[in-house]
Amino acid sequence: MPEKVISVCEEKIYEQLYREHAEKICYYLYYKYGDMEKAQDIVQDSFAKLWINCSKILFGAAKSFLYKIANNASINAIVHQKTVLKYQEIEQKTYTNESPEFQMEEKEFMHRLNMAISGLKEGQREVFLLNRIEKKTYKEIAEMLGISVKAVEKRMHLALVILRKKIKTPNL
Template sequence: MKDPDSVCNEAVFNQVYNDISQSVWRFAYYKCGDEAQADDLVQDAFIKLWSNCAKVAVAKAKSFLFTVTNNAFLNQIAHKKVVLKHAQLTPSKVDNESPEFVLEEKQYHKKLQDAISNLSEAQRTAFLLNRIDGMKYAEIAEHLNISVKAVEKRMSQALKQLRSEFKNI
């Protein structure tokens, strides 16, 4: 059976709400300056009071509500700071490039892939090891078990073929 003077008693809870809610709301509104946010803070505080009604004496309800409201407001401010800091660290995803530029870039990329795939296997291997993997000619020669001169010849042929395919661009 519930204690008639406990906050868990619905009539007592309603009386606490009627007596204190306006002053808690004003406190929240003065803190945040936003009526909707103040409404949310007060509602959350009273929900917490109801959830913890067995632990909170009627005499301490006002203090409990103001403390919960203040802490919730401070948590919201801290969360906004984290979000703002994250937004400043994350680069903007806005693309200022025109759709024509994006299309041309895709077409150029496709043409480049096709041109590289048209190279002989030996030329393509040497070219990609040098340009993509950043290997020097001596490293490529060692990796492929060929001479440095062979690597130079493959690179020369690959670059000559790529230049001829891209001479009009």
């Protein structure tokens, strides 16, 4: 007797997929990119795309479809945001009392810092940004990532060691 094909287009199945995966995908995006509101929006869009394409998606492939759509949407959002920021930076004219040399050194330092942060391993980068940008405590980070406080401390220590080495100014 042939196996019954489970259709994602059935409302109960779709709701089951939502209950099982929406929150997990949302936290995955939040941990990876650091924006909960954007993560929630992308999860909703991903499930909308699943519903639109439900006749083409097998039940067994629905989870990977959702993660793929959500991850791609997040990457596209980040690329878009970087483009917007780049053009805003060009349009903004700032006047400052700082010397051109200082401005150039500061720009070079920020470039080295950003490159160093982006070069960290994902776990180290997550911990560093959650602590230094989001102002989360080690305990809060440990709970969010589902790891021990010691693991957070170790990741942070390694991140700081690497960042110090990579952003060290050449003249010092």
